[in-house]
Amino acid sequence: MYIAMNRFQIRRGSEDEFERMWKQRDSHLSGVPGFVEFHLLRGPETESFTLFASHTVWESLAAFEAWTTSNAFRAAHAQAGQNRQLYLDRPHFEGFEVVQHLR
Amino acid sequence: MYIAMNRFQIRRGSEDEFERMWKQRDSHLSGVPGFVEFHLLRGPETESFTLFASHTVWESLAAFEAWTTSNAFRAAHAQAGQNRQLYLDRPHFEGFEVVQHLR
Numbered sequence: 001m002y003i004a005m006n007r008f009q010i011r012r013g014s015e016d017e018f019e020r021m022w023k024q025r026d027s028h029l030s031g032v033p034g035f036v037e038f039h040l041l042r043g044p045e046t047e048s049f050t051l052f053a054s055h056t057v058w059e060s061l062a063a064f065e066a067w068t069t070s071n072a073f074r075a076a077h078a079q080a081g082q083n084r085q086l087y088l089d090r091p092h093f094e095g096f097e098v099v100q101h102l103r
Numbered sequence: 104m105y106i107a108m109n110r111f112q113i114r115r116g117s118e119d120e121f122e123r124m125w126k127q128r129d130s131h132l133s134g135v136p137g138f139v140e141f142h143l144l145r146g147p148e149t150e151s152f153t154l155f156a157s158h159t160v161w162e163s164l165a166a167f168e169a170w171t172t173s174n175a176f177r178a179a180h181a182q183a184g185q186n187r188q189l190y191l192d193r194p195h196f197e198g199f200e201v202v203q204h205l206r
Contacts, residue, residue, distance in 0.1 A: 001142075003142075003144060003158075019202050019203075022202070022203055023202075023203055027205055029205060030205070036206075037204065037205065037206045038203075038204070038205040038206075039104075039106075039201050039202075039203065039204050039205075040201070040202040040203040041106060041199035041200065041201060041202065042199060042200045042201075042202050043197050043198065043199040043200075044197055044198065051197070052202075053199060055106075094146050094147055094154070095146065095147065096144035096145060096146040096156060097144065097145045097146075098142050098143070098144060098145075099122050099125070099126075099142075099143040099144065099145050099155075100122075100125055100126055100141075100142065100143040101140065101141070101142050101143075102130055102132060102133070102140065102141040102142075103139075103140045103141075
């Protein structure tokens with residue numbers, strides 16, 4: 001299992017607009033091979049920003065990499081770069097392999 | 104839903120030992136009210152460390168907070184502080200509320 005995470009520094013006061021933007025978009029993820037689930041996460045606040053993270057679980061790194069070169073990926077990111085005023089900094093990508101899983 | 108994450112900077116070359124330590128420990132999480140699942144994640148590498156994250160999903164922030172004051176929490180963390188030589192820096196905690204969930 002592989003988790004692709006993007007971390008976003010969102011300016012204080014812009015959190016609701018950022019959340020609305022995500023809820024309104026079409027993720028183009030449903031039905032993509034190897035896609036397991038997606039979460040948008042709201043994390044800790046600092047004086048200047050609130051940390052958000054998008055968190056997408058894939059069956060494997062290979063499934064994630066295949067998606068990044070697909071038409072679904074291009075469609076999902078066609079609007080990226082809009083609403084720049086919400087962000088304090090560029091998104092920061094981190095990919096994780098699952099080492100251990102407990103239920 | 105609430106996700107409690109701890110980020111660990113593990114010295115290059117110590118990754119296998121760090122993973123072994125987690126796999127051998129007793130998490131004391133099974134049966135804790137509100138516990139959903141746990142992942143240990145291995146993330147990107149820099150010149151000096153590999154980023155790992157522990158990633159625990161809870162039904163709610165309240166369930167997580169109740170656990171942090173429980174005997175199970177104390178038992179799970181009784182060994183914390185050992186193996187300091189594996190770490191480049193202190194663990195860094197981040198808690199996240201789930202804003203959106205897609206399957």
